[in-house]
Amino acid sequence: MARRAPQSYLPAEIPMCERIDGPSAEPLGLAEAKAFLRLDTDAQDGVVAALIAAARQWVESETRRILLSQTWRFTRDAWPPSGLIAVPLAPVRAVLAARLVAEDGTTQDLPLDLFTFAGARLPPLIAVDLARAPAPTRRLGGIVLELQLGYGATPAELPADLVQAVRQLVAFLHEHRDEPGDQGRMPDSILALLRPYRSVRL
Structure with missing residues (x-):
C-alpha cells in the first residue's frame, strides 16, 4: 500500500538541525533526467531541474540519509x-x-x-x-x-538504489505535475527501493 509523502523536509521533532550549505550537485543530472523522461526540447528544463531537487529532498526526508555532501x-x-x-x-x-x-x-x-x-x-x-x-x-x-x-560529492559515490529512487520519483512527479492531489502518494516501487535505507526514528 502506498504511503503519503511527508509535508516537510525535516520532521518537526528535530528542530536543532539546520542545513547551511550544499549540495553543489544533484544525484541526477538534467540531461540524464530528460533522457529518462524522453524529453527532446529545453522547454521544461526549469521544471525538470526543480523536480530533481524535490525528489532528492523527499528521498533524504524519507530515509534520513543525506545524499550528496x-x-x-x-x-x-x-x-x-x-x-x-x-x-x-x-x-x-x-x-x-x-x-x-x-x-x-x-x-x-x-x-x-x-x-x-x-x-x-x-x-x-x-x-x-x-x-x-x-x-x-x-x-x-x-x-x-x-x-x-552525505555519501560523497558526486553521484558516482551514491548507492545505486537511492539514485534509482530519485530517478523514478522524478518521472512520477513529472507525470502528475498537473495533478497536485496525486503527488502525495508514492508508488510502492519507489518505497521498496528506500526500505533498506530507512531507520527507526529517534
Whole structure:
C-alpha cells in the first residue's frame, strides 16, 4: 500500500538541525533526467531541474540519509551524560566545527580533537571527551556542531538504489505535475527501493 509523502523536509521533532550549505550537485543530472523522461526540447528544463531537487529532498526526508555532501548545523543544550551524541541524519563524514555560545552571543571555538565519530552506523554517533569539554553557560542552544553529511560529492559515490529512487520519483512527479492531489502518494516501487535505507526514528 502506498504511503503519503511527508509535508516537510525535516520532521518537526528535530528542530536543532539546520542545513547551511550544499549540495553543489544533484544525484541526477538534467540531461540524464530528460533522457529518462524522453524529453527532446529545453522547454521544461526549469521544471525538470526543480523536480530533481524535490525528489532528492523527499528521498533524504524519507530515509534520513543525506545524499550528496552538505554542511549541517546541530544545536544542543548540554553534553549528554553518556558522552555520546546520536545524530538524526546520516552518514556523518566529518566534524567541521564546534563551539559554545554564551548568553550574550559570544562564542568559544572548541578543539576538534574533543570528538570522535562513527559516521556510517545508524544512527551516527559522536563521542565527546567529557573530561576536557567545557560546560555550556547558555541554558538553551549553547552547543553548536557543524557536520559534513552525505555519501560523497558526486553521484558516482551514491548507492545505486537511492539514485534509482530519485530517478523514478522524478518521472512520477513529472507525470502528475498537473495533478497536485496525486503527488502525495508514492508508488510502492519507489518505497521498496528506500526500505533498506530507512531507520527507526529517534
